[in-house]
Amino acid sequence: MSTQTSRTDWATPLWSASENGHEGVVRLLLAREDVSPDKSDNSGRTPLWSASSNGHEGVVRLLLAQDNVTPDRPDNDGQTPLAIASTRGYTEIASLLQSQTTAVSSMD
Numbered sequence: 001m002s003t004q005t006s007r008t009d010w011a012t013p014l015w016s017a018s019e020n021g022h023e024g025v026v027r028l029l030l031a032r033e034d035v036s037p038d039k040s041d042n043s044g045r046t047p048l049w050s051a052s053s054n055g056h057e058g059v060v061r062l063l064l065a066q067d068n069v070t071p072d073r074p075d076n077d078g079q080t081p082l083a084i085a086s087t088r089g090y091t092e093i094a095s096l097l098q099s100q101t102t103a104v105s106s107m108d
Contacts, residue, residue: 015045018050019047019054023058038066043076052093
C-alpha cells in the first residue's frame with residue numbers, strides 16, 4: 001500500500017501512527033519522501049491535530065520538527081491542534097503548539 005493512498009477509512013499510515021502515539025513508526029514514515037506530514041483526513045484533521053488531541057507529546061515534537069507542517073491549521077470545524085490540546089488538558093503539548101504558532105506568526 002502506498003503511504004499516501006488513503007485506506008477505505010480515509011486515514012493515511014502517518015495519520016494512524018500519529019493518532020496512536022507510535023513514535024517509531026512516525027519517525028520512519030517522516031523519513032520517506034512520499035509522505036506528506038500535513039495531509040488531512042476527511043474532517044480536515046492532520047497528523048499533528050490527531051497527535052495533539054490524544055496527548056502524544058513525542059509525536060507532536062516529531063511533527064513540529066518538520067518544515068512542511070502547519071501548527072495552527074484548523075480542522076473542518078475550525079478547531080486547531082492548540083485548541084484541542086488545551087481543551088483536553090494536555091498543557092505541555094499546548095505550550096509546544098503555542099510557541100510554534102507564535103514563531104510562525106512572527107515570520108509572516
